[in-house]
Amino acid sequence: MILPRMVQSPLLRSASGVFHVFQGIDPQPGRGEEERLRAVFCVPPDRVGTLLQVHSGTALEMEEGDAWDGRRAGDALWTAVPGTGAGVYTADCVPVLLAHPGVPVCAAIHAGWRGLAADVIGEAVRAIAARFGSSATDRILAAAGPSARGCCYEIGEEVADLLAPLPGGGRHLRKGGAPGKWTADLPSLAAEALVVSGIPRDRLEIAGPCTVCSRAFHSWRREKSLTGRQLSFIYIAGPPGGGADPRRSGRLR
Structure with missing residues (x-):
């Protein structure tokens, strides 16, 4: 089996009973998201909720029995139901995944510049x-x-002007090469938002490369309207969803 390109966070991998993946471009043409979830990651596709992402500050909870198939508007989805996961689609925006293994609870957040300005992480x-x-x-x-x-x-x-007042704005915005242009480091701004929200710095990390630089990931900036989107998700293993811990399948270690 050809595995899709992906990144995992060593920090999140240390959380027992929780599985996550930041997916990239799939080198196997025609393989859909449901097939990847089921065959590659051993995760039931109907147990990974997604949202209609609208670049907002809205966070929603997914409870047992809810149908989360990308129709409800929001940009952060969290759940405490075993055998259930949450995912977000991105192509340059920041996918942020959270886990509290002791509860357990997990969350997936879509944080572009609009979402950061709207404090979706907080x-x-x-x-x-x-x-x-x-x-x-x-x-x-x-x-x-x-x-x-x-x-x-x-x-x-x-x-x-919208990003400058945010935590870390002074450090993670730089003057660009042309008049009136700046550069922004989105995952670093997301990390600052996590710290301000109360998460200790030693319990968070930035995982993976710049999507614009790396050909392993979809990028709107690089490919414009031709680009796809990659699903990043986090999943609480165990019943009632019926999914085993995907790490035990031997496909991912």
């Missing part, structure tokens, strides 16, 4: 804290996946 962390207590944030593990970095992600003055 909304997701606060939603989990509201359910399980503010002390729960100290135990969350987080990873920002492959996304557009400061080497390639150019923005105009209007976007820079």
Whole structure:
């Protein structure tokens, strides 16, 4: 079996009972998302929820019996149901995955510059804290996946003005090569948002390359309207969904 290109976070891999993948471009043409989830990752496709992503600050909870098939609008999805996962599609925006193995609870967040400005990461962390207590944030593990970095992600003055007041804006925005242009490091801004939300720095990391630079990942900036999207997801192993821990299949270690 040809595996799709992917990245995993060593930090999230340390969480027992939780499986995650930041997917890239699949070198096997014609293999759909459902086939990848079922055959490659041993995850039931109908147990991985997705949203209609609208670049918002909206975080939603997926409960047992809910149908999350990309029709409900939002940009962060979290669940505490075993045998269930959450995913987001990206092509330069930041996929952020969270896990609290002790609860267990997991979340997938789609954070582009609009989502960062809308504090979608903070909304997701606060939603989990509201359910399980503010002390729960100290135990969350987080990873920002492959996304557009400061080497390639150019923005105009209007976007820079929105990002500059954010935590880390002064460090992760740089003057560009042309008048009125800046560069932004999106995953670094996402990491700063995680810290401000209460997640300790030693419990988060940035995993994977710049999507614009790397041909292993879809990139809107590189390919424009011709690009695809990659699914990043995180999954709580066990019943009731029927999915085993995919790491035990031997396909992923």
